[in-house]
Amino acid sequence: MSNPKDVIAAARVDGTRLWASLEQMAQIGATDKGGVSRLALTELDRASRDLFVSWAREAGCTVRIDRMGNIFARRAGRNPAAAPVLTGSHADTQPKGGRYDGIYGVLGALEVVRTLNDANISTEHPIDVVVWTNEEGSRFAPAMIGSGVFSGAYPLEYGLSRADSAGTTIEQALEGIDYDGAEAVGGIDVHAVYELHIEQGAILERSGHTIGVVTGGQGQRWYELTLNGTNAHAGTTPMDLRRDALAGAARVITFVEELGRRYAPHGRATVGMIEARPNSRNTVPGECFFTVEFRHPDANVLAEMDAALRDEVASIAQRAGLTSQLAQIFEYAPVDFAAECIGAVRSAANALDYPHADIVSGAGHDACHLARVVPTGMIFVPCIDGISHNEAEAITQKWAEAGANVLLHAVMHSAGASRVV
Amino acid sequence: MSNPKDVIAAARVDGTRLWASLEQMAQIGATDKGGVSRLALTELDRASRDLFVSWAREAGCTVRIDRMGNIFARRAGRNPAAAPVLTGSHADTQPKGGRYDGIYGVLGALEVVRTLNDANISTEHPIDVVVWTNEEGSRFAPAMIGSGVFSGAYPLEYGLSRADSAGTTIEQALEGIDYDGAEAVGGIDVHAVYELHIEQGAILERSGHTIGVVTGGQGQRWYELTLNGTNAHAGTTPMDLRRDALAGAARVITFVEELGRRYAPHGRATVGMIEARPNSRNTVPGECFFTVEFRHPDANVLAEMDAALRDEVASIAQRAGLTSQLAQIFEYAPVDFAAECIGAVRSAANALDYPHADIVSGAGHDACHLARVVPTGMIFVPCIDGISHNEAEAITQKWAEAGANVLLHAVMHSAGASRVV
Numbered sequence: 001m002s003n004p005k006d007v008i009a010a011a012r013v014d015g016t017r018l019w020a021s022l023e024q025m026a027q028i029g030a031t032d033k034g035g036v037s038r039l040a041l042t043e044l045d046r047a048s049r050d051l052f053v054s055w056a057r058e059a060g061c062t063v064r065i066d067r068m069g070n071i072f073a074r075r076a077g078r079n080p081a082a083a084p085v086l087t088g089s090h091a092d093t094q095p096k097g098g099r100y101d102g103i104y105g106v107l108g109a110l111e112v113v114r115t116l117n118d119a120n121i122s123t124e125h126p127i128d129v130v131v132w133t134n135e136e137g138s139r140f141a142p143a144m145i146g147s148g149v150f151s152g153a154y155p156l157e158y159g160l161s162r163a164d165s166a167g168t169t170i171e172q173a174l175e176g177i178d179y180d181g182a183e184a185v186g187g188i189d190v191h192a193v194y195e196l197h198i199e200q201g202a203i204l205e206r207s208g209h210t211i212g213v214v215t216g217g218q219g220q221r222w223y224e225l226t227l228n229g230t231n232a233h234a235g236t237t238p239m240d241l242r243r244d245a246l247a248g249a250a251r252v253i254t255f256v257e258e259l260g261r262r263y264a265p266h267g268r269a270t271v272g273m274i275e276a277r278p279n280s281r282n283t284v285p286g287e288c289f290f291t292v293e294f295r296h297p298d299a300n301v302l303a304e305m306d307a308a309l310r311d312e313v314a315s316i317a318q319r320a321g322l323t324s325q326l327a328q329i330f331e332y333a334p335v336d337f338a339a340e341c342i343g344a345v346r347s348a349a350n351a352l353d354y355p356h357a358d359i360v361s362g363a364g365h366d367a368c369h370l371a372r373v374v375p376t377g378m379i380f381v382p383c384i385d386g387i388s389h390n391e392a393e394a395i396t397q398k399w400a401e402a403g404a405n406v407l408l409h410a411v412m413h414s415a416g417a418s419r420v421v
Numbered sequence: 422m423s424n425p426k427d428v429i430a431a432a433r434v435d436g437t438r439l440w441a442s443l444e445q446m447a448q449i450g451a452t453d454k455g456g457v458s459r460l461a462l463t464e465l466d467r468a469s470r471d472l473f474v475s476w477a478r479e480a481g482c483t484v485r486i487d488r489m490g491n492i493f494a495r496r497a498g499r500n501p502a503a504a505p506v507l508t509g510s511h512a513d514t515q516p517k518g519g520r521y522d523g524i525y526g527v528l529g530a531l532e533v534v535r536t537l538n539d540a541n542i543s544t545e546h547p548i549d550v551v552v553w554t555n556e557e558g559s560r561f562a563p564a565m566i567g568s569g570v571f572s573g574a575y576p577l578e579y580g581l582s583r584a585d586s587a588g589t590t591i592e593q594a595l596e597g598i599d600y601d602g603a604e605a606v607g608g609i610d611v612h613a614v615y616e617l618h619i620e621q622g623a624i625l626e627r628s629g630h631t632i633g634v635v636t637g638g639q640g641q642r643w644y645e646l647t648l649n650g651t652n653a654h655a656g657t658t659p660m661d662l663r664r665d666a667l668a669g670a671a672r673v674i675t676f677v678e679e680l681g682r683r684y685a686p687h688g689r690a691t692v693g694m695i696e697a698r699p700n701s702r703n704t705v706p707g708e709c710f711f712t713v714e715f716r717h718p719d720a721n722v723l724a725e726m727d728a729a730l731r732d733e734v735a736s737i738a739q740r741a742g743l744t745s746q747l748a749q750i751f752e753y754a755p756v757d758f759a760a761e762c763i764g765a766v767r768s769a770a771n772a773l774d775y776p777h778a779d780i781v782s783g784a785g786h787d788a789c790h791l792a793r794v795v796p797t798g799m800i801f802v803p804c805i806d807g808i809s810h811n812e813a814e815a816i817t818q819k820w821a822e823a824g825a826n827v828l829l830h831a832v833m834h835s836a837g838a839s840r841v842v
């Protein structure tokens with residue numbers, strides 16, 4: 001393997017080292033049930049950041065923190081003027097989260113740097129291993145605020161002023177854990193972005209694929225609906241005199257589910273929250289509030305789903321003698337990842353001979369913000385039974401290693417890898 | 422009108438006096454919105470009882486209180502050994518109740534006594550105007566406990582030991598307002614029972630009838646259901662991999678509503694309470710709890726509805742990949758009122774030339790307990806828009822007068838009225 005090209009093609013991460021790092025990091029905020037509870041910008045988040053920073057420095061990186069607390073651990077490139085390749089994810093978790101959501105993409109990226117060091121491979125572009133602040137949104141809303149400010153979706157002042165339920169702002173919380181960095185947020189040239197993440201769904205595992213080549217992110221539309229009828233005595237009110245808001249909602253819920261199926265395989269349609277009022281066993285509910293959310297990678301399909309929902313709600317309400325209020329409260333346009341990044345991921349998976357399939361991300365990720373401004377790609381690995389945002393979240397060491405190998409080769413491709421001889 | 426029979430046939434209540442009594446009583450616990458809040462065995466309930474007792478004594482009645490706090494105000498009959506005709510209802514209200522639910526039947530019965538006094542009409546049987554304790558069940562569960570103990574549905578010890586949410590028992594609360602009577606509860610001969618009540622539904626008003634001749638009470642079956650699937654990410658979980666408990670519940674709710682319609686006009690089928698878990702906008706609900714209640718006057722139909730529900734829940738759960746738990750938590754057999762009492766009510770409405778129709782009570786009433794042990798009838802008058810258990814509950818003075826006139830003549834019939842000359 002004296003040929004530099006052969007050395008680069010043969011480069012592989014150390015799956016055992018990666019797994020050990022994941023295990024060690026999972027001790028910070030470990031729960032009794034084997035999960036992790038490490039909310040953004042808490043003392044536990046500080047501990048996880050400190051551990052990452054110490055490992056990154058051991059791997060020779062230079063660490064910078066920006067004003068949103070985003071961490072950039074740079075492995076220098078051959079050309080100091082070249083724009084960096086960014087790769088990473090987040091270290092915060094849901095209140096009862098798992099050991100891999102987010103942190104796998106951070107430690108996978110760190111493993112890429114360690115592997116390049118071990119193999120004496122240099123890159124033309126610097127590589128920044130990134131930890132994005134407050135991806136989960138569990139403590140501070142909205143989610144993905146660190147990457148959102150970085151990519152210009154939100155102003156810095158907005159990001160710093162977001163407050164948790166106790167009234168503590170992100171700015172205050174960053175000071176509290178000494179991650180209130182001095183660097184400007186964003187506004188720099190970025191050559192490419194790669195994010196490695198667990199799928200958080202069951203598609204890859206069911207279809208037997210180890211690698212998901214993420215082609216984009218679903219667009220989303222979220223709604224709040226209220227149907228109003230009349231509270232009525234369940235015993236004295238004949239069926240034909242009722243204006244039953246919950247019965248109306250039930251028909252809408254069934255329609256929403258069928259609408260999601262109509263746009264298979266990418267369509268998602270969910271009623272996650274419902275509240276009937278007065279919510280009494282022997283009173284016909286006069287009011288029902290519920291939420292609807294649609295996801296699809298095609299904005300035109302989302303517009304069709306929107307129109308179908310509005311028509312059907314009006315029709316159901318009219319037939320049931322109800323009034324309806326339907327408000328779209330959130331919209332997120334579909335994201336298309338960059339062809340060159342998708343191609344680099346697919347080529348890496350091919351070269352490494354991993355079973356892979358194209359996939360659309362159903363969840364939001366930091367990469368979705370970045371994709372709107374710089375060339376971006378994502379790599380998914382399966383998670384067992386699709387379970388995520390749950391202490392039972394699990395992946396295999398083989399999957400972890402495969403995803404990091406694909407990331408390694410995609411990053412080497414974009415960063416311009418050479419053997420240092 | 423020197424003919425005693427003509428005098429009896431011509432007897433009419435004083436609608437103005439009845440209305441004035443209703444108005445005065447409605448001041449006790451009056452709410453800003455024109456309703457009444459007078460929970461059982463509170464100081465306000467004591468005040469309403471005291472006012473009733475003072476009025477009954479002014480009307481020449483002898484007042485007895487039993488150990489459940491039920492009040493019996495007796496107008497003596499010609500035959501001291503004859504079993505009494507009982508007529509009355511309750512004085513307690515819902516937390517935000519109306520001015521007529523219950524108390525109309527009490528003051529209508531008092532108006533009957535006043536009218537008999539004015540017209541010098543005696544009866545063979547004594548007439549007991551009754552106030553039953555804790556009909557609403559809002560403070561102490563179960564509802565209708567005073568009449569329930571009186572008619573043997575519950576032991577006395579059970580009735581006295583029911584506690585409110587603060588832990589105060591009915592026995593303690595009765596002592597607290599000095600209505601812990603000495604009389605035994607029930608165990609006496611009763612000649613007939615009549616209860617006058619607002620319909621608490623919209624059937625009579627819609628059909629243009631002033632009087633409802635109540636032929637019986639609906640049987641009831643109450644259920645609790647839980648469907649279990651899997652909590653899943655609304656973005657990453659394709660429709661065909663979901664086990665959505667709320668979507669399953671929606672299909673059951675639609676089926677329940679259709680089942681009620683299948684057994685029109687008497688069938689009632691209601692889902693009043695629902696709780697989806699985790700009840701998060703972007704999580705497919707893995708669990709859904711909801712209640713179902715059926716009502717029908719025919720026990721065989723209730724058994725059919727029960728079987729249909731069980732079949733459909735099993736089928737929906739199976740198709741949706743859910744597990745189901747279905748428990749019947751309450752059953753109340755249909756009540757048939759006594760033919761002679763129904764006949765007396767119908768004859769009175771005919772003789773008085775009030776538009777009337779047979780009706781089945783959808784709600785539970787004290788009369789339903791009594792009907793299981795003694796000949797019992799009920800009279801309904803409409804209430805505006807069917808609104809009850811609501812501060813907006815309303816009736817017209819004409820309806821109030823009509824109902825009391827029917828009660829007067831039904832009671833005179835059963836009690837054996839004669840002119841005192």
